[in-house]
Amino acid sequence: MSQEIESRIRAALRPVAPSEDFSQKLLARVIADQPARPKPRRLPSANARPLVWWLTASLAACLILAVGVQQHLEQQRLQQSGLEARRQVVEALRMTSQKLNLAYEAVKNQSTSLSDEKSGV
Amino acid sequence: MRKHTLSVIFALLAPALAWTAPNPKLAMPEFAGLAQKATESVTITLDPALLAMAGRFLDGNDPQDAATQEVLKGLRGIYVRSYTFDKDSAYQQADIDAVRAQLSAPGWNRLVETHSRKSRADVDIYIMIDNNQAIGLALIASEPRQFTIVNIIGAIDLDKLHKLEGQFGVPKLDMDLSKTPAPGPPKK
Numbered sequence A: 001m002s003q004e005i006e007s008r009i010r011a012a013l014r015p016v017a018p019s020e021d022f023s024q025k026l027l028a029r030v031i032a033d034q035p036a037r038p039k040p041r042r043l044p045s046a047n048a049r050p051l052v053w054w055l056t057a058s059l060a061a062c063l064i065l066a067v068g069v070q071q072h073l074e075q076q077r078l079q080q081s082g083l084e085a086r087r088q089v090v091e092a093l094r095m096t097s098q099k100l101n102l103a104y105e106a107v108k109n110q111s112t113s114l115s116d117e118k119s120g121v
Numbered sequence B: 001m002r003k004h005t006l007s008v009i010f011a012l013l014a015p016a017l018a019w020t021a022p023n024p025k026l027a028m029p030e031f032a033g034l035a036q037k038a039t040e041s042v043t044i045t046l047d048p049a050l051l052a053m054a055g056r057f058l059d060g061n062d063p064q065d066a067a068t069q070e071v072l073k074g075l076r077g078i079y080v081r082s083y084t085f086d087k088d089s090a091y092q093q094a095d096i097d098a099v100r101a102q103l104s105a106p107g108w109n110r111l112v113e114t115h116s117r118k119s120r121a122d123v124d125i126y127i128m129i130d131n132n133q134a135i136g137l138a139l140i141a142s143e144p145r146q147f148t149i150v151n152i153i154g155a156i157d158l159d160k161l162h163k164l165e166g167q168f169g170v171p172k173l174d175m176d177l178s179k180t181p182a183p184g185p186p187k188k
Helices: A002-012 A022-033 A044-120 B002-020 B032-037 B048-056 B063-072 B093-102 B158-163
Strands: B040-046 B075-084 B108-116 B121-130 B133-143 B146-154
Touching: A044 B040, A044 B048, A044 B063, A044 B075, A044 B108, A044 B121, A044 B133, A044 B146, A044 B158, B032 B040, B032 B075, B040 B048, B048 B063, B048 B075, B063 B158, B093 B133, B093 B146
Parallel strands: none
Antiparallel strands: B040 B075, B075 B146, B108 B121, B121 B133, B133 B146
16 A cells, blocks of 8 residues: 555656746746846936036136147247347347447548558658 | 365355456446437347347348357347437536446456547447456447447457448448557556
8 A cells, every 4th residue: 555655656756857848938937027127227416427527628628728828928928028139139239330330430541541641751 | 074164165255256257247327317318219238048039039041140140159248328319419428437437447458449530429449358358348439419338248259240240231341450459458
């Protein structure tokens, strides 16, 4: 009797190969039972990101522009000073040369009159 | 320690040595009263920094600029005061005596003293020489309606300066520089 029961149990618990669509069914079941994943929520700051980017870019552009303008003005000022210095140098040397000319002319006239006197004697 | 002591001694002596070294820079008076009376006045003050700056704005390919660059080499300062009046004797000789007095200091030598009857112009040229090199030039030109004072500091080459004749619209004279009087003794 007991042997009969035992053999029945063995028969009932014998290893059985799964059906061909077992794995597909199992996967479908698993997917169906999975709870719906909540959509990733956007952080509130993410909305402000383009604004911050634009502000930073504008600030940087303003800064670059200001430095550029300042350098241009400085360059212009230096050029004006340089041209003015050049004008003054030319004017100073022109006047000096002119006055040296006066002296040379006087010396020349003196020399000429002296040689005239000598030749007259 | 000894090195340190020597440095301190040199530091203390430096101002005294600088004071005794010949200084070709003249103290130009303000001439404020004359500037008001003058119809035209020219005040040029070019220190070493301005001279260097002006040199950078000269074009070496231009003959006039090239000649100017040659003259500027070695110069440390150019100071000009010139006043033009609309009538004769608008200024007194006393006005320029303050400058003339400085030229009696040791180191200054009168190079040329000229008087032109034709133009009624007196031109005095003084030069300061140190170690056989001209380190300063002073020029005083008095005309009936104009007086000009020029003070040039640095290694002056009069030949180069003379070569500027004709470059600035000044007619070039056929001059022999060897005829100019030799530097005389310092003016007393």
